[in-house]
Amino acid sequence: MKSASPPNGHMPQHPVPEREFTMRFTSTPRGARLARRLVSHRLDDWGHPYTSPINEALTLITAELTANAVRHGHVPGRDFHVQLTLVEDTFRIEVTDTRTEKQPPITPPAPDSLSESGRGLLLVAALADDWGVSPRRTAPGKTVWAELPVRPKGHPLTHRVAPEPTELDLLLATASPLGDDLGSRPEDATHEGRRP
Template sequence: MNADVARAQPTHRENAQHTTRADHFTIRLSATPRGARLARRLAAEQLDGWGWPYDTEAHHTATLLVAELAANAVRHGRVKGRDFRLTLTLYRDDDPAALRIELTDPRTDRRPPTPGTLPPASPETESGRGLLLVDALASHWGTTCADPYTKTVWCEVVLG
């Protein structure tokens, strides 16, 4: 697999409030429903390995956020023949600990609404609630385009 686990200093501008060292996990996955399911499973396993067991609320919340963002990357960010990337960054030494979840896909032309501008979901539709869950469960979230070829939808959640 294309996984990378490392311990290093934060590198993103949005992480400026984090002053501690961080644990990182990154993997590229196929932009398919199977890839999205695998993203959730690998995130669950990584969180357990980092000390947030499967049966904790923080684990459930974080894996739900990964699942929603991965599903969006597959559904709205897919380009045939291109993967998406999952990156988890654990700020263990923050008080309380925080997890940053990033899903990077190749569709820079399809950006989600900005935080605070999400329209309410229609009761008649079966989809369209993923970012509403992210907005409700994450401490903050957003979208960045660091280069002209990819966009990253990210969120942070307090693990406690």
């Protein structure tokens, strides 16, 4: 049996995140909304304002991944976990749930035009530079992740190649996970936590 260490005898080093946000949330629609809002708020704190393309893209990706964790990864009494990191000018969002047997497809299927759901992973694939699924490291479950560079090589983020406008319009028009208003942000709330 071969050793897991590389030929030079040194184990590979994982880069230390420059920024990191980690939190557990209840596996409910409210938990998914809170995760999305806190990721957006954290990005704003890190210098990526709410209306910036990187904040909007990562907030939407987070909304889709957390909605899927609640809908398809829910195990009664178990929470889901969100981790947002910035390593070497690349943001990585990870959403971990405790359900192993329900894996998202590697290639999102084309949705039925009459269906009200099934577009979330298409949206993630369109917005992220890379995404995937990996087994949970320490317990049963899975982690769905997506990566997005702060600035893509060669051109600013606002000039990314996107799907045909009609496809993206359809995706965005139906991308309201769990019936939440994607346009709401923490600063929209009053000091009592209620919206006007």
